Amino acid sequence: MLVSSRKCYLSGSDWVINSLDHLMKMTTCSGNMSQIVLMLDSPLDGKNLSSTVNSFAKNFPVLQGRVARDFKLTPYWKIPAACDRDVTLNVSQHTETSTLETFLPLLEQSANSRFADEREHLSFHLFNSSRRSALAMTFDHRLLDARGAELFLNLFQQTLQGKGSFEKTTFTSSMELTRWGEKFLAGRNVNRRIISLSRSIPRSFSLQPGIDKSFKYRLLNFTSDETSAILDRACSESGYLMESPFFLAVITQAIHELFSARSDDGSSYLIPVTTDLRSGQDILNELFFNHVSFLFYQIPVDRCQDMKELISQFKLQMYENVKSGFPRDLAKASLLTRIVPLQTLGRIIRIPMSGKIATFAFSHLGKSLYDSPSFMGGNIDNLFHMPRVPVPPGIGFFTNIYNKRLNLVISYLDKLLSEDEITLLEEGILKRFGVTTDRNRFSQN
């Protein structure tokens, strides 16, 4: 229910994302942002892209909103009557850039560039070479979650082809100031779970002092044959449709190898995993704001050696999380946090587990919701995400499948790990996926 076309009340998940944005601005060079990257087989015309994007974006004044509070202290997104400024598009020409390896440093820069002000939440960066191009759509996580951003881009492309209809886009907005009993009951369940998780201090990478830190990225992209082999392995080792527990087990074992060479007194690995609370038609209509919650996995350090046991741990914990209704309880309970100012909420989030919130973050987006093989006439070689990860933990692993090809992006705060460690991590993942380690990790099909 949209209360007003100018006012969209924020959910508890939105408020948590806002507090993470605040935390990231305090500890790194920018906020809680991400970008979708399209690798195209031809250069794009910057002027044409700019005018087409702006003509599409003007239908969504929500893109230029900002956070405010009303007289009942409920935070909301204040939406202007109309878009009064253009979407930023940075275009650059690079003569020697043609492979993903040469595009990646440029994409790292765009992923770390701040928005101009509190009303800018979307920008584009186009890197053209004579034969190829990379287009990054950088977005503010306070306005779009990863799937929402893919759908936004998809709607843009569909509209260009005369197939899209943005009239169906909805905001489910409510103050949610009733049924307090349910929220407090959910809060009790969440509190119990957090107390249980905090009995063991998780291993985590130490953050370096200083705030002007940017994120770095490694991309493992797989051919369709490799993807098929990896998914077959996931099916045989983890079970039908159970690729998430397989990916988690592979990454955890690779991380465990790194920690074996470091001294850390933590006794477990704690992994928050994003989950989408939308399903079916909701996903197609609810483009904006956050519709996510989290599952938490805790794996004792001494249970990481055996892959079969590790997968079984992840499957069991996934089952228990869903059975107990934890993700929905967390979404309900976080509604109670909206009264708390962002600065205070940021501090509260860091209280349990001596501030070591997690070892790493993980999200498996599955099959991309951007379903066109092309973008503005250019064929898409690949589509992947480059998110900035909340700090702590400052490191995350993100998988998606586009056109039957798996991508795994490692996003990490600069200097959190050495380059040798990241390479070791990468090789550990490839080895467990059953993919040869001497392949060119940036290679394009």
Added chain:
Amino acid sequence: MTLQEIEGTLIQGISTIANRDSSEFTPDMPFHELGIDSLGFVEILVFIEKTFKLELIASDLTKKDFETVRTLAASIDRSL
């Protein structure tokens, strides 16, 4: 409970989890066409445990058991 009743109950549960109308599902529909991910799949397993008192997460069910709603219903029927 007959096999048809199990199929009907499964379709009701799956359509709720997938937030789609139950008329969109048929017993012969391949599982991978239901548009569910690992988490949605686990939600179906939790639904089966709550409805049929069968804990499938730790069982030896294979990809073949999940080919269609009908094959899953048959596996449940055998276990009941």
